[in-house]
Structures are given as structure tokens and as C-alpha cells.
Amino acid sequence: MSRVLSIQSLVAAGHVGHGASAYALALEGIEAVVVPTVVLSGHAATPGVQGRRLPAEEIAALGRGFAAAGVYAGCDAILTGYPGGAEAAEAVADLVAQAKAARPDALYLCDPVLGDDGPGLYLPAEVGEVYRARLLPLADVAMPNRFELGWLTGLPVGTVAEIRAAAQALRAAGPEVVIVTSVPVADGVGLLTASGGGAWLTQTPRVERSLSGAGDFVAAAALAALVKGATPQAAAARAAGAAWALAQAAERLGRDDLPVVLAQDAWRGARPAESRALD
Helix, strand or coil: CEEEEEEEEEECCCCCEHHHHHHHHHHCCEEEEEEEEEEECCCCCCCCCCEEECCHHHHHHHHHHHHHHCCHHHCCEEEECCCCCHHHHHHHHHHHHHHHHHCCCCEEEECCCCEECCCEECCCHHHHHHHHHHHHHHCCEECCEHHHHHHHHCCCCCCHHHHHHHHHHHHCCCCCEEEEEEEEECCEEEEEEEECCEEEEEEEECCCCCCECHHHHHHHHHHHHHHCCCCHHHHHHHHHHHHHHHHHHHHHHCCCECCCCCCHHHHHCCCCCEEEECC
């Protein structure tokens, strides 16, 4: 069984953060070593949400425990998501650096969580600087959404052509592969994958319902496919097809997150989304 070191938010109720990624990895036969950056009762928009951000020292202490127990050497891959704040992001970067030092061949997928279209930044800009300076240079794969790609590169991301150019520019920061989510396409939504071998666009129909944790699930599903040997474009197509199946299930069930466990048969048996190479 493969093992992934997963560092992101822990939400007690709902499939967000580890609640999406840990289940998705487990159902794909991959064990997750879970490091929380925040502990909340529900996702951030939940009425009356309670909880706290973990101090950087607590995250660092978990890392020291992993080092002493030899956990890092047993991790085949690393996944990072929501870091909580700038000091916590620095601690996350320390853990990733330690894991890569102990296991240089570990595949690292960085989801550079910063903000989104509409709300803009929902984490301090200092977190983005940690991504630029420390996390992206360590990453093998980066998976920003369109807003995050534009913020990190300072480039326009209004069209597929602009997103492709910005994704290739982000590769210069370190990651060999960049998979961009929330790419606008006619009558749907897409993932754009850019690597040294070219670029591919994967798309599915659009779901009008806002679904918390969708990006967390897509990152975990793509990483699971990569760990199993899929090409980046095939991993993106697999993740998009699975997310589309879950989005349809969420609409049927009236949920505001992806029912990763309840609808596991639907997403695990889903066809990969339509994908094409970009000229």
C-alpha cells in the first residue's frame, strides 16, 4: 500500500480538506498520514463554525515526531493544501523539505490555496510568498485554480491561451507539471495540464451548485492516479470525471460538499473526462 503525507485543513463535519482527501485516497487504496493546519467544526462558510488554526510550533512538533519514527521515509508522495496562515505555511514548508530529504523520490503535489474568483484572496499575501519562495520550488506538480495562477505569476488568465501561458510560466518556479482548475470553457469547466511535453484541456459540464472541498478532492484524486503511474493528463482526466460524478450526486442529495463516501461507487466507476491536446 502506498502512503501519502497530507498536510491541510481538518474539518470535523463534511468532506472538506482532509475530509475529502483522506477518504478519496483511502478508497483508492492509499494510506494518508494526516497533518492538520486548522481544526474546524465545519467548512469556513458553515453557520457558527468553531475551531482554531494550529500554531506553527505544533505543526513543527508533528514533523519532529515523524522524523524520529521514520515516517517520512515511508511516504511515497506528499500533498499540501490549506495552510492556515503565513507562519503555519513556513512550518508546512519545513515538513515538506524534511520529507523530500528523507525520500527524494516522493512525488509532491502542491495545491497553492490562496483565494478564488469572487472573494479574491482569503489568506494573507504572505502565504503566497511562502508558496513562491519555498513550496513551489519543491513541488513536482502544482494545482492552482485560475485565480491563484494569475496571482502567483502576475499574468492574465482570462482565456485558455492566457492560462496555458501562465501555467508554463509557473513551471519555471519549480514544478514540472501544472494542472490548473476552474478553467472557463463553453458550457462547462476545465482543467488545463501543462508540462514539458505540451498542454491538454480536460472539461466537464458545469454544476451551478457551489461545492465546498471540490478542489481538495480533485487534488487527492489526481495524486492517487499519479502515484499509480498515470500520466499528468490522464490523472487530470480521471480526477475531473470523478469530481463530475460526485457533483451530480451532491445535487441529487442536496449537499454543499462532495459525498465522497456515500457516492463512492459513482465516482470510482466514473469514466475519465473528455480531454484533448492543445496545439
